[in-house]
Amino acid sequence: MEKPQEDRTKAEHLITECIKKRAPTLSLTGLGLRALPESLRALNWLETLEIGQNNITHLPEWIGELTQLRFLGIREDGLQAFPASIIRLERLDTLLIIGVLPSLAQEELGRLSSLKRLALVGSKLTEVPSWIRGLRNLETLVLFSNRITTLPDWIGELQNLETLDLKNNHLTTIPLSLLESYSLNILRLEKNQALSIPVEILKTGNSRRILSYYFRTSIPGTSKPLNEFKLILVGRGGVGKTTLVHRLITDRYKEFKRTPGIKITQWETRIGDDAVRAHIWDFGGQEIMHGTHRFFMTERALYLVLISGREDTVDRDAEYWLSMVRSFAGDVPIIVLLHKWSDYHFELNRKLLREKYGQNLVFAETDSSTGHGIDALREHLRELATSLPGLRAAWPSAWRFVKEELPQKKKSWMTFDDFLAFCVDWGIADSKDQESLAESLHDLGLMLSYRADETLRDFGVLNPQWVTKGIYEMLNSPVLRDANGRFTIHAFEQVLPAKTYPKELHRFLLALMRKFRLCHPLDEKGEKYLIPELLTKEEPNLDAQFQPDKCLGFIYRYDSVLPEGLLPRFIVETYVHREPKHAWRTGVVLERANCRALVRGDVQGRAITVRVDGIGNGRREMLGIIREHFERIHKSYEKLPVTEYVPIPGFPDAVVKHELLLKYERTERAKIAVEIGDELRDFSVKELLDGVDLPGAPRAKLIDVGKLRLPDYDQILGRDSLPVFISYARKDWRFLDQLRAALVPYERKGELEVQADELVAPGQTWEDEILTRLSWARIVILLLSNDFIRSSYCMEQELPRVMERRDAGECEVVPVVIRPCRYDKLELGKIQAIQPDDKPISAHKNKDSAWLEVTKQLDRVIAPQKRR
Numbered sequence: 001m002e003k004p005q006e007d008r009t010k011a012e013h014l015i016t017e018c019i020k021k022r023a024p025t026l027s028l029t030g031l032g033l034r035a036l037p038e039s040l041r042a043l044n045w046l047e048t049l050e051i052g053q054n055n056i057t058h059l060p061e062w063i064g065e066l067t068q069l070r071f072l073g074i075r076e077d078g079l080q081a082f083p084a085s086i087i088r089l090e091r092l093d094t095l096l097i098i099g100v101l102p103s104l105a106q107e108e109l110g111r112l113s114s115l116k117r118l119a120l121v122g123s124k125l126t127e128v129p130s131w132i133r134g135l136r137n138l139e140t141l142v143l144f145s146n147r148i149t150t151l152p153d154w155i156g157e158l159q160n161l162e163t164l165d166l167k168n169n170h171l172t173t174i175p176l177s178l179l180e181s182y183s184l185n186i187l188r189l190e191k192n193q194a195l196s197i198p199v200e201i202l203k204t205g206n207s208r209r210i211l212s213y214y215f216r217t218s219i220p221g222t223s224k225p226l227n228e229f230k231l232i233l234v235g236r237g238g239v240g241k242t243t244l245v246h247r248l249i250t251d252r253y254k255e256f257k258r259t260p261g262i263k264i265t266q267w268e269t270r271i272g273d274d275a276v277r278a279h280i281w282d283f284g285g286q287e288i289m290h291g292t293h294r295f296f297m298t299e300r301a302l303y304l305v306l307i308s309g310r311e312d313t314v315d316r317d318a319e320y321w322l323s324m325v326r327s328f329a330g331d332v333p334i335i336v337l338l339h340k341w342s343d344y345h346f347e348l349n350r351k352l353l354r355e356k357y358g359q360n361l362v363f364a365e366t367d368s369s370t371g372h373g374i375d376a377l378r379e380h381l382r383e384l385a386t387s388l389p390g391l392r393a394a395w396p397s398a399w400r401f402v403k404e405e406l407p408q409k410k411k412s413w414m415t416f417d418d419f420l421a422f423c424v425d426w427g428i429a430d431s432k433d434q435e436s437l438a439e440s441l442h443d444l445g446l447m448l449s450y451r452a453d454e455t456l457r458d459f460g461v462l463n464p465q466w467v468t469k470g471i472y473e474m475l476n477s478p479v480l481r482d483a484n485g486r487f488t489i490h491a492f493e494q495v496l497p498a499k500t501y502p503k504e505l506h507r508f509l510l511a512l513m514r515k516f517r518l519c520h521p522l523d524e525k526g527e528k529y530l531i532p533e534l535l536t537k538e539e540p541n542l543d544a545q546f547q548p549d550k551c552l553g554f555i556y557r558y559d560s561v562l563p564e565g566l567l568p569r570f571i572v573e574t575y576v577h578r579e580p581k582h583a584w585r586t587g588v589v590l591e592r593a594n595c596r597a598l599v600r601g602d603v604q605g606r607a608i609t610v611r612v613d614g615i616g617n618g619r620r621e622m623l624g625i626i627r628e629h630f631e632r633i634h635k636s637y638e639k640l641p642v643t644e645y646v647p648i649p650g651f652p653d654a655v656v657k658h659e660l661l662l663k664y665e666r667t668e669r670a671k672i673a674v675e676i677g678d679e680l681r682d683f684s685v686k687e688l689l690d691g692v693d694l695p696g697a698p699r700a701k702l703i704d705v706g707k708l709r710l711p712d713y714d715q716i717l718g719r720d721s722l723p724v725f726i727s728y729a730r731k732d733w734r735f736l737d738q739l740r741a742a743l744v745p746y747e748r749k750g751e752l753e754v755q756a757d758e759l760v761a762p763g764q765t766w767e768d769e770i771l772t773r774l775s776w777a778r779i780v781i782l783l784l785s786n787d788f789i790r791s792s793y794c795m796e797q798e799l800p801r802v803m804e805r806r807d808a809g810e811c812e813v814v815p816v817v818i819r820p821c822r823y824d825k826l827e828l829g830k831i832q833a834i835q836p837d838d839k840p841i842s843a844h845k846n847k848d849s850a851w852l853e854v855t856k857q858l859d860r861v862i863a864p865q866k867r868r
């Protein structure tokens with residue numbers, strides 16, 4: 001890594017600032033320091049200190065004087081020793097070290113008896129350091145990305161250990177003593193190939209489940225490798241996917257009609273000595289179908305991206321599909337095919353694509369009509385399949401029976417109860433096993449089930465084609481198209497044949513469409529729905545109403561693609577607040593108080609423009625809400641390069657990067673020069689920023705944790721804002737949205753960081769992710785209703801944890817009664833609930849003022865939490 005130039009002045013500046021504000025946190029990262037500045041010594045109130053990417057070899061003895069430190073993060077490759085005085089940091093509860101550990105005086109760390117969280121990441125450890133045994137209070141131990149092969153027996157002795165993260169190591173066995181650790185709750189063992197535990201089980205992070213699976217199957221003879229994998233083909237309509245599948249399997253060329261929905265074919269092949277089965281998923285490439293593809297883009301799969309056609313469109317085509325796969329399936333292996341090669345010779349910018357979408361892209365030229373490159377493709381597939389974690393996962397024999405027998409049922413769907421009964425018939429009686437098996441089947445595409453979802457959990461789909469066909473028929477139906485995408489539940493009766501899609505499943509299908517964000521309810525009762533993809537393409541002419549010089553503006557520009565589905569998702573989210581008068585396929589006009597906003601996307605130009613018209617602070621607030629929505633949506637994509645611009649008022653063609661303005665502000669420059677036509681003109685940085693950020697919002701974060709940040713471990717890094725978690729029943733999502741809108745000003749000000757399970761990004765394990773978030777929240781808001789009380793997830797999973805943490809003084813619980821219910825009969829009835837005017841939110845005519853009242857009461861909870 002390139003070392004930055006030493007910047008002592010910046011370091012001194014940061015320290016002086018810290019002294020001035022008596023700030024509890026300080027980050028000295030990327031400054032190229034050779035030693036910690038002596039002036040730091042005075043900061044004896046400091047609670048959080050980060051040191052990273054400098055050239056520091058020794059920490060000074062006086063570091064022991066910073067006795068208020070609770071969090072210490074270090075990322076210094078050249079550090080040689082810890083000073084003995086480190087043991088004086090008696091309050092230190094979190095220590096994060098990224099990179100190689102100093103060899104000298106490491107053992108001293110074992111005397112940091114108050115440590116609760118320890119992370120040694122990417123430290124080239126081959127075993128668990130023995131000094132950790134002395135850390136009796138340890139709750140979280142993170143050792144990911146090391147080279148550990150075995151765990152010591154004493155690991156089970158750490159009495160308080162709740163989370164053990166050993167992702168990406170070289171573990172070959174797990175000691176039995178781990179079973180005896182009663183406190184252990186979360187266990188992360190992904191990417192330890194030799195353990196042969198199926199990913200479906202690993203990704204739960206549930207230690208009981210993982211250990212019981214491991215110890216049950218590690219006894220020889222009861223299970224053997226699965227040897228099956230999923231192969232997914234994507235590419236636009238007519239590119240040759242179906243023909244290619246036929247060629248792969250039969251070695252013949254045949255013409256096909258365009259594929260409606262999804263076609264699944266089994267391909268029996270061999271890898272080395274093993275017979276291996278591929279489940280090939282061939283998606284229909286028509287544009288209207290793209291929206292549902294993502295939900296089948298699972299992690300445990302290989303991807304073929306087919307590209308063909310004229311030189312001028314292929315690069316963009318490749319980008320479109322690659323970004324889609326990367327956003328929804330993550331870092332999976334992908335083969336990019338330059339297809340119909342015998343007809344079209346074309347180049348792709350391979351270097352650029354690799355830079356953007358990962359080095360693990362394989363490129364190949366193929367043609368189904370001549371058979372060109374097909375053998376080579378088969379070889380690539382075999383090679384990459386071997387690298388899939390699931391291919392060799394050990395499956396108990398009973399699981400295999402179920403897997404083989406289920407398709408024999410020749411049913412399109414079954415109730416989950418029937419599935420469970422079926423499992424019991426085959427000797428799988430343990431409910432955890434049954435659930436794990438269901439997940440594995442889901443991943444292979446043999447039975448789709450969405451157990452985490454209240455409205456979907458009761459059915460399993462045996463035939464994905466049945467479900468997509470039903471949904472595609474809805475999407476393609478003239479009835480819905482004529483109604484501009486609006487429909488009610490009765491439309492299912494009109495569009496779908498009753499025999500294959502009986503009425504009892506209509507609600508289920510509707511819930512699936514909602515889950516896939518293909519449609520969205522338009523009213524409180526959930527009777528009317530909208531499919532944004534069916535909105536008119538025609539954009540109303542609103543230029544006169546939103547003149548740039550009279551509006552606050554903001555622009556998003558996307559480097560490679562404006563992902564399909566991003567705009568519809570935004571449009572649909574805004575319906576929750578109020579149905580817009582104008583909405584079209586790529587844009588919407590929103591109204592709020594005395595303000596109106598035009599949000600307009602340009603898919604070809606890869607940009608979204610926002611203009612807010614109105615008076616006073618309301619404009620900024622409205623822009624704030626809109627930006628919040630976009631930021632949230634952007635975050636849900638794994639890699640989405642997007643740049644934010646601020647338009648210069650009065651000069652319709654001039655813009656300046658938002659990030660650049662922030663840099664100017666941080667370095668206290670008042671003016672920025674912007675190119676206007678041929679000349680440079682100065683503008684006030686503050687005025688430009690005030691236009692787009694709420695007053696008082698911390699634009700530049702106090703501590704710059706960006707450099708030390710690891711995607712998974714945000715949580716152990718210090719943060720300024722209070723993490724808030726909202727627990728709610730799925731049915732009450734509308735109230736959730738209202739509450740979120742009411743909390744936007746807090747978020748923009750950096751006071752709160754609001755999380756609710758709807759934010760779980762695609763690909764993350766839902767349950768696991770939520771529980772982790774829950775365990776970091778300092779305020780938990782419960783949206784109470786009969787559905788909440790009825791929801792087993794809320795009541796049995798979330799609530800007990802919340803109450804436990806509350807009783808331990810770790811978080812504050814704020815129940816809000818959203819619909820009438822007898823929560824007072826429950827244990828949580830002992831906590832004072834918020835009910836503006838003694839009425840549940842649903843009974844309030846004016847929801848905005850009801851939520852305003854809620855936030856006022858919330859302020860009283862926030863204040864003491866902040867002081868903690």
Ligand SMILES: Nc1nc2c(ncn2[C@@H]2O[C@H](COP(=O)(O)OP(=O)(O)OP(=O)(O)O)[C@@H](O)[C@H]2O)c(=O)[nH]1
Nearest residue numbers: 237238239240241242243258259284285367368369
């Ligand atoms: N020259 C040439 N033509 C091909 C090749 N593969 C397919 N075609 C032609 O392209 C047409 C479309 O191929 P399909 O395999 O149906 O395309 P698809 O990608 O499955 O299309 P959708 O199902 O609509 O998404 C075929 O009918 C053939 O005429 C090929 O390798 N070379």
Ligand SMILES: [Mg+2]
Nearest residue numbers: 241242258259
């Ligand atoms: Mg096809």
